[in-house]
Amino acid sequence: MKVKVCGITKAAQLASLVAGGADYAGFIFYERSPRFAGNKLDARTVREVGNGIRKVGVFVNAPQQQVLQIIRDYGLDAAQLHGDESPEYCAAVKTATVVIKAFRIGGEMSSLDALAAYEGVCDYFLFDTAGKDYGGNGQLFDWTLLEQYPYKTPFFLSGGIGPAQVQILLDLKLPGLFAVDVNSKFETAPGVKDMQQVQTFIDNIKQSPVK
Numbered sequence: 001m002k003v004k005v006c007g008i009t010k011a012a013q014l015a016s017l018v019a020g021g022a023d024y025a026g027f028i029f030y031e032r033s034p035r036f037a038g039n040k041l042d043a044r045t046v047r048e049v050g051n052g053i054r055k056v057g058v059f060v061n062a063p064q065q066q067v068l069q070i071i072r073d074y075g076l077d078a079a080q081l082h083g084d085e086s087p088e089y090c091a092a093v094k095t096a097t098v099v100i101k102a103f104r105i106g107g108e109m110s111s112l113d114a115l116a117a118y119e120g121v122c123d124y125f126l127f128d129t130a131g132k133d134y135g136g137n138g139q140l141f142d143w144t145l146l147e148q149y150p151y152k153t154p155f156f157l158s159g160g161i162g163p164a165q166v167q168i169l170l171d172l173k174l175p176g177l178f179a180v181d182v183n184s185k186f187e188t189a190p191g192v193k194d195m196q197q198v199q200t201f202i203d204n205i206k207q208s209p210v211k
């Protein structure tokens, strides 16, 4: 299983993710987030990090041109669209980069029916938990909703995942599950990751024979 670590705000964290074997690093480009990367990380520093890790920009209802400009400036590999972006919006962004469309489960979304319109216009889906903020709420949702996942688009499982979920993740058999995404459960303060805990999590997930 692939691992994405989201909410990276420091060059040292990014370097340690690369060294530690994370597959994806997420950078929040939503100004209201305490993990906003735009004023904390230098574009060139992010651009020059390569070798294995995929860099993902996280956006919330941002103008398309702004998304594409940031993707270019920071040398990102994918756009994670975490707001209420339409299938047409996703299709337009997909002409320029890899699209991960996030859906917030719970609240107004209790079934996966709405995803049918997004099949074919996104490379991946990401399932997060609905909460007071667009993301980073630190809450799990009921994963049984995904047991009969009916779509072809592979997905990232997210929302409140922490060290306590390692064993259940290793045992999990959900159709379409591609990666696990972690964030606030590995923080000592919003935007500040405990990199030792992150590393232990990566090592534990990667011990699984299903890579």
Ligand SMILES: O=C(O)c1ccccc1NCC(=O)[C@H](O)[C@H](O)COP(=O)(O)O
Binding pocket: 006, 007, 026, 028, 030, 033, 034, 035, 058, 059, 060, 082, 128, 133, 134, 135, 136, 137, 138, 139, 158, 159, 160, 161, 181, 182, 183, 184, 185
């Ligand atoms: O993390 C944020 O502050 C955030 C703000 C606005 C949109 C998205 C955001 N995070 C996106 C992510 O991919 C998080 O990893 C995801 O929401 C799960 O976070 P958590 O529940 O803290 O594990």
